Amino acid sequence: LDPSWQQPTTDLFAMADGGRDELCYVALGSNVGDRLRHLSRSIKSLVHLEGVELLRTSSLYSTKAQYVSDQPAFLNAVVMLRLSPGRLADLQGLLSDFKRIEDDLGRRPGVRRGPRVIDLDMVAVGQRVLNITEGQYPL
Secondary structure, eight states: OOOOGGGGGSSSSSSSGHHHHHHHHEEOOOSSSSSSHHHHHHHHHHTSTEEEEEEEHHHHHHHOOSSSSOOHHHEEEEEEEEEOOOHHHTTTHHHHHHHHHHHHHHHHOOTTTOOOOEEEEEEEEOOOOOOSSSOOOOO
16 A cells, blocks of 8 residues: 555544544455455545545554455455545445445455455444445445
């Protein structure tokens, strides 16, 4: 990952309007092929989405696969994004964009919880309770 991405672009505890509702945390994981490249490409794709600003990336973590243990270890990270008001109003659209990024990077349907090129999971968005009504989620 580009080290410059790991630097916050703002004081995360003194954000405009005093709120953190616009913050979105996304977990990324890959355990097929060039795992680091897949994570890097997915982050680059996320930052090119309209209404999305990358604020921070976590360190990288290698973890054993859970549930289906006969597969390679995952390389994982978490990114903190700031979402525009328009993006906050359309979280299902954002999830659809995540699915498109996964597809573009080569993810294909397979064994549930099995090996994957890339996995993007929305972990939290501010203090919101997410009510996903369309699509196949988790992705």
